[in-house]
Amino acid sequence: MTAxxxxxxxxxxxxxxxxxxxxVVTAFQTYAAGFAGGxxxxxxxxxxxxxxWYSAWAxxxxxxxxVARAFADDRRLGRLLAIHLAFGLLxxxxxxxxxxxxxxxxxxxxxxxxxxxxxxxxxxxxSIHVHLMIYALLVAIVLGARAYRTMRDREVAAARLEAxxxxxxxxxxxxxxxxxxxxxxxxxxxxxxxxxxIVAQRLIARxxxxxxxxxxxRRSQHSALADExxxxxxxxxxxxxxxxxxxxxxxxxxxxLKTVQVPALLLQPLVENAVRxxxxxxxxxxxxxxxxxxxGDMLRISIADDGKGAGAIREGVGLGNAxxxxxxxxxxxxxxxxxxxxxxxxxxIILVPR
Amino acid sequence: xIRTLIIDDEPLARRAVxxxxxxxxxxxxxxxxxxxxxAVAAIGMLRPDLVFLDVQMPEMDGFGVIEAIxxxxxxxVVFVTAFDAYAVRAFEAEALDYLLKPFDDQRFARVIxxxxxxxxxxxxxxxxxRSLLGGQGRLVARGNGAAQLVRLDEIDWISxxxxxxxxxxxxxxxxxxxxxxxxxARLPQAAFAxxxxxAIVRLDRLVEVxxxxxxxxxxxxxxxxxxxxxxxxxxxxxxxxxx
Numbered sequence: 001m002t003a004x005x006x007x008x009x010x011x012x013x014x015x016x017x018x019x020x021x022x023x024v025v026t027a028f029q030t031y032a033a034g035f036a037g038g039x040x041x042x043x044x045x046x047x048x049x050x051x052x053w054y055s056a057w058a059x060x061x062x063x064x065x066x067v068a069r070a071f072a073d074d075r076r077l078g079r080l081l082a083i084h085l086a087f088g089l090l091x092x093x094x095x096x097x098x099x100x101x102x103x104x105x106x107x108x109x110x111x112x113x114x115x116x117x118x119x120x121x122x123x124x125x126x127s128i129h130v131h132l133m134i135y136a137l138l139v140a141i142v143l144g145a146r147a148y149r150t151m152r153d154r155e156v157a158a159a160r161l162e163a164x165x166x167x168x169x170x171x172x173x174x175x176x177x178x179x180x181x182x183x184x185x186x187x188x189x190x191x192x193x194x195x196x197x198i199v200a201q202r203l204i205a206r207x208x209x210x211x212x213x214x215x216x217x218r219r220s221q222h223s224a225l226a227d228e229x230x231x232x233x234x235x236x237x238x239x240x241x242x243x244x245x246x247x248x249x250x251x252x253x254x255x256x257l258k259t260v261q262v263p264a265l266l267l268q269p270l271v272e273n274a275v276r277x278x279x280x281x282x283x284x285x286x287x288x289x290x291x292x293x294x295x296g297d298m299l300r301i302s303i304a305d306d307g308k309g310a311g312a313i314r315e316g317v318g319l320g321n322a323x324x325x326x327x328x329x330x331x332x333x334x335x336x337x338x339x340x341x342x343x344x345x346x347x348x349i350i351l352v353p354r
Numbered sequence: 355x356i357r358t359l360i361i362d363d364e365p366l367a368r369r370a371v372x373x374x375x376x377x378x379x380x381x382x383x384x385x386x387x388x389x390x391x392x393a394v395a396a397i398g399m400l401r402p403d404l405v406f407l408d409v410q411m412p413e414m415d416g417f418g419v420i421e422a423i424x425x426x427x428x429x430x431v432v433f434v435t436a437f438d439a440y441a442v443r444a445f446e447a448e449a450l451d452y453l454l455k456p457f458d459d460q461r462f463a464r465v466i467x468x469x470x471x472x473x474x475x476x477x478x479x480x481x482x483x484r485s486l487l488g489g490q491g492r493l494v495a496r497g498n499g500a501a502q503l504v505r506l507d508e509i510d511w512i513s514x515x516x517x518x519x520x521x522x523x524x525x526x527x528x529x530x531x532x533x534x535x536x537x538x539a540r541l542p543q544a545a546f547a548x549x550x551x552x553a554i555v556r557l558d559r560l561v562e563v564x565x566x567x568x569x570x571x572x573x574x575x576x577x578x579x580x581x582x583x584x585x586x587x588x589x590x591x592x593x594x595x596x597x
Binding site for chain 2: 179180183184186187188189190191192194195241242243244246280281282283
């Protein structure tokens with residue numbers, strides 16, 4: 001038995017239990033009303049009448065829920081009212097039919113049954129307002145539960161995105177504070193101090209920028225493409241100083257994309273990957289190519305190196321996190337493709353809405 | 355004059371060494387090398403008295419350079435490294451000269467002072483280097499391109515991978531460019547045993563031996579790995595179990 005099936009059965013039993021409770025309460029009320037001058041009924045008969053009346057509603061409830069759900073996202077109020085009025089009337093008729101049928105089945109053999117052929121018409125005529133109210137109540141419960149669930153889902157999704165962003169931040173900071181990077185950078189700066197103090201000063205500023213950007217507390221999920229590219233440039237300025245001519249960089253950013261919003265901290269780890277694992281391990285170094293261009297209503301960003309490449313793509317924390325964030329931010333309207341082979345370089349292509 | 359070769363893949367790192375050496379009149383920089391292969395060629399051609407040797411370099415790292423040249427033919431070495439706590443402890447233990455990046459004139463002066471003392475004594479550093487690279491309880495292994503010193507007592511088992519040996523250390527695996535058989539000869543016999551054509555285990559890692567029907571069987575190691583042993587290599591296991 002699948003979990004979904006079990007849940008369905010439980011929900012159905014829940015519906016019946018709720019209506020049963022209503023039926024019992026109503027039956028006792030009808031019985032009690034007999035003492036206060038209302039029509040006198042035996043307790044047993046009051047119970048049977050209540051059960052018939054409300055079990056018909058219990059049988060119809062899944063149908064009402066289905067209708068409520070089908071039109072839950074309709075925002076045209078007039079249309080919505082008309083639809084629900086029509087369905088309300090339909091369910092009222094269905095209830096009368098069910099009720100009469102059950103009445104006939106139960107009471108037809110009992111001589112004291114208050115059965116008549118006119119019951120259907122009578123019931124319909126006297127209680128249609130009650131049916132419409134019950135119908136409205138059911139629809140309200142369905143829509144309310146739905147709104148509550150949507151709100152909770154949204155909160156959960158927001159918390160999840162926050163957590164992934166925090167993870168990306170931690171990863172960026174860790175990369176910046178990675179001992180090899182930090183000490184080698186400091187060493188490179190130190191070498192520049194005597195003869196090129198201006199360049200040394202610039203590199204110190206870049207390292208400062210990089211650390212500041214990595215520990216920025218007020219980061220939002222998105223940031224402008226231009227800002228994200230600045231971040232990678234800050235990092236690349238340092239790597240260029242360290243690796244010298246072994247690191248060659250080609251940038252091809254199509255005009256008019258500067259303000260397009262992209263996920264914050266998504267490009268930086270990919271650029272670092274390319275330099276650290278693609279280009280730096282090779283004596284000859286390699287070329288890093290950063291491209292951004294429109295592709296229909298999407299933005300296509302490609303980060304590629306012609307370096308070491310990899311056989312089996314091991315999706316570490318970085319790539320995995322990037323994938324999850326893209327999915328949670330854009331659903332199916334995104335993609336992250338990796339193209340690599342040993343000695344063939346590594347290319348990551350990201351598509352996001354623009 | 356102490357003829358010196360500077361080996362580092364980062365141009366600025368070479369420059370840092372060169373600048374500070376300029377202040378020492380008895381040192382003369384005879385060349386620079388930007389990667390391991392270039393370093394091997396330069397050492398062969400220039401015959402320097404001293405090399406400043408960066409440990410982490412692309413393709414062939416510092417330890418690889420020493421292995422390629424051979425300890426006996428190596429000039430005096432000052433290891434230069436940005437960060438590798440274990441390597442630094444090993445340099446300390448073997449009394450080898452090393453320089454931590456980034457460095458200043460004071461730290462550099464101390465290293466230079468040590469070099470002046472060592473350059474006269476000749477072989478002092480060779481024993482240290484030999485022991486660093488594989489004698490006393492260590493192996494040089496490479497994981498993900500970077501050289502690492504591995505302590506023998508950290509190794510769980512070693513498998514053959516063609517011309518390479520794959521060393522399994524606490525869940526990681528590192529490659530050593532050496533066939534299993536020649537590696538076996540360098541390992542202490544009391545601690546390690548060949549159990550199969552393609553596997554060596556550290557005997558104190560054995561937790562279970564399950565004999566098969568033909569004199570072969572399976573051993574389970576403390577790290578959870580299960581390895582087959584063959585009849586031909588079962589003797590060390592028997593001996594270990596009875597002792």
